[in-house]
Amino acid sequence: MKLSGEMRAFAGRLGHDFARPALLIEALTHSSISSPGRTDNQRLEFLGDRVLGLVMAEALLEADSAAAEGQLAPRFNALVRKETCAAVAREIDLGAVLKLGRSEMLSGGRRKEALLGDAMEAVIAAVYLDGGYEAARAVVLRLWGARIASVEADARDAKTSLQEWAQARGLTPPAYVETDRSGPDHAPQFTIEARLDSGERAEATAGSKRQAEQAAAGALLARLETGT
Incomplete structure (x- = not known):
């Protein structure tokens, strides 16, 4: 399976060259367009949430070796919450390649925070399954880098x-x-x-x-x- 030009451009923005392009297509397929022959991204979203969490937990421990759990928890929550995932998705224009059913397209699904956040997590899982943990970690750290550095301010509730x-x-x-x-x-x-x-x-x-x-x-x- 080959990626379209639009999908290849997105993979470039993401920073990962897919050996198994079908994983990226699955990650970008919303349940509103799924069918018996087309799997949606919900299972990948479940996995991607866990991969993102592990990457962020490691990154926070490395960034501040003296921080207590009570300091790390709100920072972690700020980095992995759905709003942050959606913001990252917007930065790489994920919405432009999101595969949606007609009703979701008509209701502005490409801009919906929940859909973008879920798809971003699914894309992380696709990178993980395609290239392993180190590949997923590299993508996440590159896309979230500035947020990790400034998370103390973002974590303030x-x-x-x-x-x-x-x-x-x-x-x-x-x-x-x-x-x-x-x-x-x-x-x-x-x-x-x-x-x-x-x-x-x-x-x-x-x-x-x-x-x-x-x-x-x-x-x-x-x-x-x-x-x-």
């Missing part, structure tokens, strides 16, 4: 930090209120306001409620820390 800030001052936990929703159904934008019962509040907009809540909490923390 803004909602938890804001709740701790409020509790330390005898306030009730922050409230998160959806103030607006815009955009088409396949790519909604949520605006969330983080509020404290002392009157402070801040707002943020993102493509998911979870992201918007985290961004609003971060904005409110920044405002509290600077006094603005």
Whole structure:
């Protein structure tokens, strides 16, 4: 089986030359288009999640030999979470080669965070099965490199930090209120306001409620820390 020109270009962006091209095609095939003769990427996603986790656990231990488990865990979670996988997928334009059924294509599946994150994990598994652990490790470390270096900032959970800030001052936990929703159904934008019962509040907009809540909490923390 030969890869199309588009698939070869993607493999180049990925940084791996596939000896078994069928693995890459399987990794990029969503369940919405699978059939008895065409396997989707769900099994590879399961494996890729574990391969990514092992690579990241090793990388974090090597990067900071003095870090305790309590420090490593949030860094690890920040690096392997679905949003991070989807962000990496966007950087290598994975969505352009994702094989989707008509309904998913019409609903903007190539831009959906869950689909991109799942496919990125499946692609990691495809590299692992094609070239072994070292090949998969090399791909992951190259694509995630900058994130590993800056993970301390990314690992900060803004909602938890804001709740701790409020509790330390005898306030009730922050409230998160959806103030607006815009955009088409396949790519909604949520605006969330983080509020404290002392009157402070801040707002943020993102493509998911979870992201918007985290961004609003971060904005409110920044405002509290600077006094603005």
